[in-house]
Amino acid sequence: MMAELTLIQKIAVWALPLLFAITVHEVAHGWMARRLGDPTAEMLGRLSLNPIKHIDPVGTILVPGILLMLGGFIFGWAKPVPVNWRNLRDPRRDMILVSVAGPAANLGMALLWGLVLKVGLMLNPSTPLLGLPLIYMGGAGVLINLILMVLNLLPIPPLDGSRIVSGLLPPELAMQYNRLESVGFIILLALLATGMLGSIIGPPIFALRSLIFAILGI
Template sequence: MFTLYQIVRNPFLVFRMISLPVALVIFFFALVIHECAHAWMASRCGDNTARYAGRITLNPLPHIDPIGTIIFPLLLILSRSPFIIGWAKPVPINPLNFNDPRVDLARVGASGPLSNIGLAIISSFLVWIFTYLPMGEIKNSLIIILLFSVLINLLLAVFNLIPVPPLDGSQILSGLLPTHLAIRYETIRPYGFIIIFFLLLSGLLWTIILPVVQLLYNILFLWVGRGF
C-alpha cells in the first residue's frame, strides 16, 4: 500500500490504482474540453465553421473520432499499456475566414493542448486544497482521481504537441513555417497515422513524451514535502 506522499511524488502509480471506468470518464472529458477549445479559438479568430457544426459542446458524441477516440485507446488497453492517450475528431476550420490565416492556424492548434494544461493546473490546485481537508478515505480517493486528471491532461497535451499530422503540433508548425516549407511539410499528412502507430509500437512514443510529462508534473507539485 502506497502512502499519499509516494503517490504524489511517483505519479504513474496512479494508473495502477484507478478503475478503468473512472479513467475513461476523465479521458473523454479531457478530450471534449480539448476540442471545444479548438472550436472556441477558431470562432474567436473569425471562423465559425466549427460553431455551426455544433463542436462547441460538452456532448462527447460530435467529438468522437473512430481511430483516435476508440481504436487507438482500445489498442493501448488491450496491450496492457499503463497509459491512455488519443485524439478526437479534428475540428472543421476554414483558414480563409481567419483574421490572420497563418498565425490564427497556430493559435487554434495550440488552444487544445493549452486547455489540457489548464485542466492539469486546476486539478493540481484542487489536490493542494484537499490535502488540508479532514475527509479521511474519501479525501484519498478524490486526490487519486485528481492526480489522474493531472496526468491524463499532461499526457494529452504533450502527445498532441508532437508535430505529426493529424496532431495539433503539426498544425502549429504548419502555421509558423514559411509558406514554401509549410507546403512541403504538409506532404507527410497522408502518412501521419502510420508514423504515429510506428512511434507507439516501437516504444519511441513513450520515450518522447514521458520525460516531458514528468517534468511538467514535477513543476506543478513542487509544493509537496515529506510532511505531506
C-alpha cells in the first residue's frame, strides 16, 4: 500500500504531467492548423514544447495549485494557441479538425504515461526508489490528460467541444451558439462550484482510464 503524499510531494508528482499535458494540447492545435493552411501559431513561436511559451499564470499555476491543495480533481489551461480561421482551406471543416487535435493529443499522452506507470510497477519490487516515483507520476499523467481531454470536449464555448459543435451546425445556428462564449467560463465555474462538473466528466474519465489500464495490462 502506498503512503499518502505530502503537498510538496504532490506538486512534484503533478507538475511535470500537467505542464506536458497543457503544452502538448496547445501545440497540437497549432500543428494541425499549420497543416491545414494557417501558419499563425508557427509565426508567433507557439509551435514549441517549451512550457514557458504556453503558461497562463491563472490556468496553469494558480487554479491547479488551489485544486491540488483542496484535494479535488486537477485541471487547468494554457494560453490558447492563436488560429486564424480565414487562412484555413475549408474553415468550417478544418476548425473541427484543429479542435479535435488537442484532446486527441491528450489521449496519446495518457497512453504514454500509462506506459510510464507500467514500467514503474515492473521496477518497484526490486528498485522502489525509481519505481515508486514512476508509478505516482505515471498515474498522475494518465489522469490529468484524460481530465483535459474530456473537459475540453464539453460543448461549452470556448472549449474544443463547442468548436466541433459549431462546425457541425448550420451557419446561422452556429453564430447564435457561439454567443454563449461570453458566459462559458461562468457556466464552467458554476458546474465546478456545485460539484456537477465532476459528476459529468468523472464517469467517462474513469471508464477511459480503466480501458487504458486494460490495454496496457495494468
